Amino acid sequence: MRRLLVLLALVVGIGAPALAGEVAVTDLLIDGGAFDGELITVQGELVGDFQRRGEWTWVQVNDDPYAEVPVPEGGALAGGNSGVAVRFPTVMFDAAGFEAPGAYGVRGPVVLVTGEWRYHDEDRGGESYLDAIGFEIVERERRFDEEMPLGVLLAGVALLGAGAAVRAGTRRRPKAGGDDT
Amino acid sequence: MLRRPGSGDARIIAYFLGRICYVVAAAGVLPVIWAAVAREWAPFASFVLMVGVLVVFGAAGTAAKPTEPRLDWSHGMVVVALTWLLVPLVGSIPFSLSGHFGGPLDAMFDAMSGLTTTGLSLLQDLDHLASSLNFWRHLLHFLGGQGIVIAALSLFAGGGGLTLYYGEARDERIFPSVTSTARFIWAVSLAHLVFGVAMLAVVGIVAVGLDPMRSLFHGLLVFFAGFDTGGFAPQSTSLGYYHSAYYEAAAAVLMIAGAMSFGLHFALWRRRRARALQNLETRTILGTFTATLVLGIVGLATAGVYAGVFGLTRQGLFHVLSAHTGTGFATVPSSELAGWGGLAFGGVAIAMALGGMASSTAGGVKSLRIGLTLKVLRDQVRHVLLPERAVVSRRYHQGGTRTLTPELAQAVMAVSLLYVALYLFGAGVGIAYGASLESALFESVSAGANVGLSVGLTDPSMPVLLQITYMAQMWLGRLEFVAVFALFGFVVSLVRGR
Numbered sequence: 300m301r302r303l304l305v306l307l308a309l310v311v312g313i314g315a316p317a318l319a320g321e322v323a324v325t326d327l328l329i330d331g332g333a334f335d336g337e338l339i340t341v342q343g344e345l346v347g348d349f350q351r352r353g354e355w356t357w358v359q360v361n362d363d364p365y366a367e368v369p370v371p372e373g374g375a376l377a378g379g380n381s382g383v384a385v386r387f388p389t390v391m392f393d394a395a396g397f398e399a400p401g402a403y404g405v406r407g408p409v410v411l412v413t414g415e416w417r418y419h420d421e422d423r424g425g426e427s428y429l430d431a432i433g434f435e436i437v438e439r440e441r442r443f444d445e446e447m448p449l450g451v452l453l454a455g456v457a458l459l460g461a462g463a464a465v466r467a468g469t470r471r472r473p474k475a476g477g478d479d480t
Numbered sequence: 481m482l483r484r485p486g487s488g489d490a491r492i493i494a495y496f497l498g499r500i501c502y503v504v505a506a507a508g509v510l511p512v513i514w515a516a517v518a519r520e521w522a523p524f525a526s527f528v529l530m531v532g533v534l535v536v537f538g539a540a541g542t543a544a545k546p547t548e549p550r551l552d553w554s555h556g557m558v559v560v561a562l563t564w565l566l567v568p569l570v571g572s573i574p575f576s577l578s579g580h581f582g583g584p585l586d587a588m589f590d591a592m593s594g595l596t597t598t599g600l601s602l603l604q605d606l607d608h609l610a611s612s613l614n615f616w617r618h619l620l621h622f623l624g625g626q627g628i629v630i631a632a633l634s635l636f637a638g639g640g641g642l643t644l645y646y647g648e649a650r651d652e653r654i655f656p657s658v659t660s661t662a663r664f665i666w667a668v669s670l671a672h673l674v675f676g677v678a679m680l681a682v683v684g685i686v687a688v689g690l691d692p693m694r695s696l697f698h699g700l701l702v703f704f705a706g707f708d709t710g711g712f713a714p715q716s717t718s719l720g721y722y723h724s725a726y727y728e729a730a731a732a733v734l735m736i737a738g739a740m741s742f743g744l745h746f747a748l749w750r751r752r753r754a755r756a757l758q759n760l761e762t763r764t765i766l767g768t769f770t771a772t773l774v775l776g777i778v779g780l781a782t783a784g785v786y787a788g789v790f791g792l793t794r795q796g797l798f799h800v801l802s803a804h805t806g807t808g809f810a811t812v813p814s815s816e817l818a819g820w821g822g823l824a825f826g827g828v829a830i831a832m833a834l835g836g837m838a839s840s841t842a843g844g845v846k847s848l849r850i851g852l853t854l855k856v857l858r859d860q861v862r863h864v865l866l867p868e869r870a871v872v873s874r875r876y877h878q879g880g881t882r883t884l885t886p887e888l889a890q891a892v893m894a895v896s897l898l899y900v901a902l903y904l905f906g907a908g909v910g911i912a913y914g915a916s917l918e919s920a921l922f923e924s925v926s927a928g929a930n931v932g933l934s935v936g937l938t939d940p941s942m943p944v945l946l947q948i949t950y951m952a953q954m955w956l957g958r959l960e961f962v963a964v965f966a967l968f969g970f971v972v973s974l975v976r977g978r
Contacts, residue, residue: 428723
C-alpha cells in the first residue's frame with residue numbers, strides 16, 4: 300500500500316495526498332508513540348543536509364518559528380529548534396530540485412510532508428522518523444545576508460592595536476621564569 | 481593567622497593569566513580565519529573583538545612582570561580557577577553578539593558548558609547558526625578537554641608548570657617533566673584528531689550520505705565533542721541527526737578514547753595492554769559500565785520502550801556509554817529521555833555521576849576514586865571478618881603497585897563526598913523551582929559531572945539562579961574543587977588577612 304501511495308505521489312507530481320491530519324513536531328517529540336503507524340502531515344523547513352543514501356534521502360524538518368524567519372535574518376528568539384527526521388524516496392525528493400537546505404544564510408525550503416510516522420522502528424534500530432509518501436512545496440529556499448557590524452570590527456581592531464602597543468612598551472623588561480617539575 | 485596577599489602575588493597571578501590569554505587568543509584566530517573563508521562577516525567581526533580583548537588581557541597581564549618569578553601552589557590554583565572563569569567570559573563575546581542567545585549570561589552559560597566539556601546549551605536556533613560560531617563552540621570543547629593550561633605548558637616551557645597542571649584536575653604525570661607530559665597529551669590528541677576526523681568523514685559520506693565537505697565539517701565538530709567528551713553537536717538533534725548506527729559507533733570509539741586516562745593511552749601506545757588491564761581504574765570502569773549498562777537495558781526492556789533487541793541494545797548501549805564517558809550525545813529528544821523512568825533512567829544517571837577515568841577529558845567522580853573507595857570499604861569489611869592479627873593488604877595496581885595510605889583514602893573519600901554534595905545541591909535548587917526529584921537530580925548530575933544529557937530543565941526560559949547554579953557546578957566539577965577552593969581562600973585572605 301505504501302509503495303502504491305509513493306507511486307501515486309510521483310504520478311501526480313509532488314503533491315501530498317490529503318489523507319492525513321497535520322501534526323506539530325512538538326507533539327511527535329513529546330508523545331511519539333501516540334502517532335505510531337499513523338499517516339500524518341508535518342509542515343516545516345528542511346534544514347542541515349540532504350543525506351542521500353541511494354534509494355532514500357534523509358532530511359530534518361523543523362516546524363519552529365525559525366522556519367519563518369531564522370535568527371540571523373532577524374527572527375525573534377523562541378527557544379530551541381524543533382525537528383524530526385523525514386525519509387523521502389530519493390526519486391521523489393530530487394524531482395523537487397531543491398538547491399540548499401536551511402543553514403546560516405539560507406532559510407531552507409518549507410514543505411508539507413505526508414507520511415507514515417514510524418516510532419522506534421525496529422528495522423532501523425529503534426529510530427523514530429516520518430516515512431514520506433508525498434510532499435508539497437510551500438515555499439522555496441531563500442538566501443539572506445547578515446550585515447557586518449562595523450563598530451564591533453573597529454573595536455576589535457582598536458583593542459588589537461592597544462594590546463600590541465602595551466606589549467611593545469614592556470618588551471625590553473626581563474622575562475620571568477619558574478619551576479617546571 | 482591569614483596572610484593578606486600583596487601586590488607581588490597579584491602580579492604573579494596576572495602574569496600567568498596573561499600568558500594563558502595569549503594562548504587562547506592564538507586559538508581564537510582559528511575561528512577568525514574560518515569566518516573569513518566562509519564569508520561570515522558578522523561572526524568575523526565578533527571574533528576579532530574577542531581576540532582583541534584577549535590580546536589586551538594578555539599584554540596587560542604579562543606587563544605585570546613579577547619581581548618574584550616563582551609560582552607557588554596557591555598562585556597556581558588561583559590562576560587555574562580564574563582562567564576557567566575568564567576564558568568563558570571572553571569566549572562568550574561572539575555568542576553574545578550572534579543574536580542566538582537571550583543575553584550575555586546565556587552566552588556565558590554555553591561558553592562555560594563548552595569549555596568544561598559539559599554540553600548543556602541555551603543556544604537558540606542552532607540549525608541556522610554560522611559555521612564559524614559552531615566551530616568555536618566545539619573548539620571550546622577541545623581547549624577545555626585538553627586543558628587550556630596544558631596548552632600553555634606545551635608552548636611555554638618553564639613557568640610553574642606542576643601546580644598549574646594539578647590545578648586543572650590532572651594528577652598523573654606520564655613523563656618526569658610536566659611540559660613533556662603536556663606535549664604527550666597534545667600529541668595523543670592530535671593523532672586522534674587526524675584519525676577521528678578521517679573516520680567520521682568517511683562514515684559520513686558512505687553511511688550517512690553527506691557531501692564530502694559537509695562530512696568533513698560534521699566530522700571535525702563531532703570529533704571535538706566526542707573525543708573531549710563534550711556533547712555539543714553540529715545540529716539541534718544531536719547524534720540523532722545522522723540516523724546511522726555506523727556513525728554512532730564511530731563516535732563511540734572517540735568517546736571511549738576521550739574517557740581513557742592519558743596514562744592508559746601511553747600504556748597502550750607502549751603495547752603494555754596486560755598492565756593496563758591490571759589497573760584498578762580500568763577494572764573499575766569496566767565493572768561500573770557493565771553494571772549501569774545492565775540497569776539501562778533491563779530498565780528499557782521492562783518498560784517496553786523498544787520492541788526489539790536491536791533497538792534496545794543500540795539505544796541503551798549508546799546512552800549509557802554517552803553518560804559514563806561524560807559525553808552527553810543523545811539520539812533521542814530530551815522529552816523522550818525524561819520519559820524513560822525507572823531503572824533505565826537510574827542507570828544513565830548513575831553512569832553520569834561516576835564518570836570516566838582520572839586525567840582524561842571526562843568528568844564525574846572518576847573511576848579511580850570509585851575503585852579506591854570500594855577498596856577502602858572492602859578492607860574495612862575484611863578487618864571486621866578476619867582475626868584481629870590478620871594483615872589486610874592495602875596495595876593496589878595503578879601503573880605499578882601502590883599503597884593505599886590513610887591520607888590517600890581520606891582525600892579520595894572527601895572528593896567523592898564533595899561530588900555527592902554538588903549533585904544534591906544542584907538538585908535542591910532544581911526542586912525549589914518546581915522540578916521533580918528525578919529530573920532535578922538528573923540535570924544536576926549532568927551539569928556537575930560535565931556530561932550534557934538533559935531531560936529539558938536546561939532551557940532558555942530557565943530561572944537565572946538555576947542557570948548560575950549549573951554554571952558553578954560545571955566549573956567546580958571540571959576543576960575537581962581544589963582550585964576553586966584555593967580561589968575562595970585567596971579572596972578570604974584578601975579580606976581578612978593581615
